[in-house]
Amino acid sequence: MxxxxxxxxxxxxxxxxxxxxxxxxxxxxxxxxxxSWCAPEVTELSDHVCYFDPGVRSEQGKHTLVIYLHGALAMTPGFFYLQQRAMALHAKKHAFTVLMPTGPSDGVGYVWPTSQKDQKEKEPAILAGIQKARRALETRVGHAFDETFVVGFSSGAYYGSSLALRGGLDVDGYMFLAGGSSWVQEPEGGTQRRRPIFVGVSAADPQTAGHSRALAGSLAHLNKARPWPFKVEERGAGHMVDWTFMSHGMAWLRAQSKHD
Known part of the structure; x- marks a missing residue:
């Protein structure tokens, strides 16, 4: 940190x-x-979509993609640079390519939808945009990806955990930091595949720590009915993408992917 x-x-x-x-x-x-919406250290893929590719494989020899769902952003170009630069550093350290789409605008900034009403209105375009960006990124870097994980921070953790519980994205696992939606229900029937979820509880962030713990509790409850691989880690981190969470979370998700 x-x-x-x-x-x-x-x-x-x-x-x-x-x-x-x-x-x-x-x-x-x-x-x-x-x-420019994208920091100089990263590359623009399309409008309000950036990526960083260190050009290396994981220790397991895999091409890894991380889809990063950002925290709340101001509309001012340059505001996203801090998160973009941080994710580029994480990508170098942990050997993954990071795709950074931007959430919908609410007229004040860019946030991911968390209410059922907003999700119903905005989610189809969000998911279509992410899928389009994934295909474009594969073309840009010249290869497909062997494993794909979602990392959601703050606003991105609340929305991303909702997606995970509802089976909204075809990915290999999720990591949620400084936030989480525990109140979301699985679709009736609950037959979708339960992807591994790593929850990082930022104990020094009173605004989100309780929500992250509640998400962990929901996963424990769901796991009793039908196995759902998850791991919870709590540290004295603040409202940030903590280095230790990223290190432990990526290692754990890759281990689950290895045995998939």
Whole structure:
């Protein structure tokens, strides 16, 4: 966690220093760069969709894709950069390609839908967009992916856990950090395949810790009726994509995928 904070401070400091020393003739270029939705360290795939590909396989020799569902974002270009840069660092460390779509706009920012009404209205377009982006990314990087996981943070954890419980995405597993929807019910019949779920409880984040624990409780209850592989880990992390959660979560999800 400390290394992530230090890295982000250094990145921010270098950007400020560069801007302060820029020649007047370069101001227009800097202004144009600020308008880009994707940070310079990552690549734009399509409108409001970014990705980062370190070009390496996992220790198991697999091409791994992570679909990152972000936390709430302001509409200002550049606001998403911190999360994009952090996920690029995680992708390098854990050898995965990360796809970063953007949630729907509510007129103030970009958030993922959590109410039944919003999901009914917005989810078809969200899922179609993710599937389209997955296909486009495979074409861009030149290969398919052997395993795909969803990592949801904050707003993305609330929506992503709802998707997981309802079997909304064809993926190999999920990781939810700083948030979770425990009140969602499986479709009647409950015959969809139950994908592994890793829940990271940020104990130092009073806004989300209780929700993450409640999600873990729901999974334990569902597991009694029909096996649902899940793992819960609690740390004194704040409202962030914690480095240890990412390390432990990716290792655990890959282990489940290995035995799939």
């Amino acid at each position: 400390r290394s992530l904070a230090v890295t982000m401070v250094l990145v921010a400091s270098s950007v400020v220093a560069h801007q302060a020393s820029a020649e007047p003739s370069s101001k227009a270029k800097i202004a144009d760069a600020k308008k």
